[in-house]
Amino acid sequence: MNEAYLLKKSRGQIAIEVVHDSIFPNKCLFCCRVMDDLREIFCGGCADYAACDYNDEAVRHVIFRFKYEGKRMLARRMAEMIFRSLGEIDADCLVCVPLHEKRMKERGYNQAGLLALELSGLCGVPAYDGMTRVRETARQFDLKPEERAANVAGAFGLKEGFCVAAKDVLLVDDVLTTGATAAECGRVLTEAGAKSVKLAAFARA
Template sequence: MLFQIPKWLRRTGDAVLNLVYPPHCAICLCKTQAGEHLCAACRKDAPVVRAPFCATCSSPFSGQIDGPFICPNCRERHLHFACAVVCYQSRGAVRDLVHRFKYNGKVYLRNVLIDWLAETLNDPRLQAPVCDRIVPVPLHSTRERERGFNQARVLAEGLTGRSGIPLADCLKRIRYTTTQTIFDREERMENLRGAFQMRQSADVHDLHLLLIDDVLTTGSTVDECARVLREAGAASVRVATVARA
């Protein structure tokens, strides 16, 4: 039988831990409830993507538009995903937390990011047809070893926990691509060609997939993943991310 820590000791332990390391907001450092990493004020300050925005890539439009519209960027491309849904802009607190989570190994911040990601499930574009599987954008194994985790998989697992939609970790990244930030869109597409492959025995035939990444930038990475998934027989691919650049 496993040794059980008595309740009184566990409670004392938590209380002592909270004294030594009181729960605080990751942004403004104010005191928060146990288990909360963001205070209500900072949560309210997170930059939301507000309508009007592109029905395909959720890029906000600053002018006056009535009804649904597709941005010029999406109109001139042949995209392999149906839409990319995202509720927050990668600015201020949102960009800061994503950065700390991804590059500084602050994995405990995932719950805030998963909250923001899970808000996309309220969007009508993700409600019909129902998503059958959640698929994380893969990292190359070398990159994953360097970082210690794949941020997209951590987020996808969290979303599976919140939604009950099963996870299908069905893609792998077979090419170690150099960092994309210095490239324009054409160069990114070129750089990504052949970077992804289906895992052996993965079956996505006739399934509606929800592809997960941390931040949507040009959409080239998710589009290349979507291309591979559609080629493998997926009925549709939609995308959800925590934020958009």
């Protein structure tokens, strides 16, 4: 049943990426400077951003382009940064933090799902879109820290038939702010029998 929620790339998407890589030069994720080395994620001048502190303007700019300017292609290098920072991924499955259906329609993609999919390609652990938002929530950023837990309480569930029993789960999101969303998703996964739940995010506030 979990197979129904497996995140995978279509042939079309893979073809687009191949064309993209052959046309566009490799640019630094943060400052967009062209780099000679195709494997590099960021230039020497931006090496300090490796920790990905959300309070840093350059880090916030990457996330803004990724979430609100439709730059889906950034997911690959962002996932690579997550992968490098984690070192080793010891999990049975990756699960993305879900987006509400309404926001999914507006944006056309779940940024956490794109990151989970790319991370899956790097570590070989399958990624699933197995969680759902059962009700709409306000944007966590618009709220005071003390309001955030209540905002997401009871907001998440598992999709029908999605099973995490006895599994080590790595939850994937783009930004970890107060951790209220991650904690609530973690609670749902743990209640569903997950053996452990850890979080991977591109940036931390």
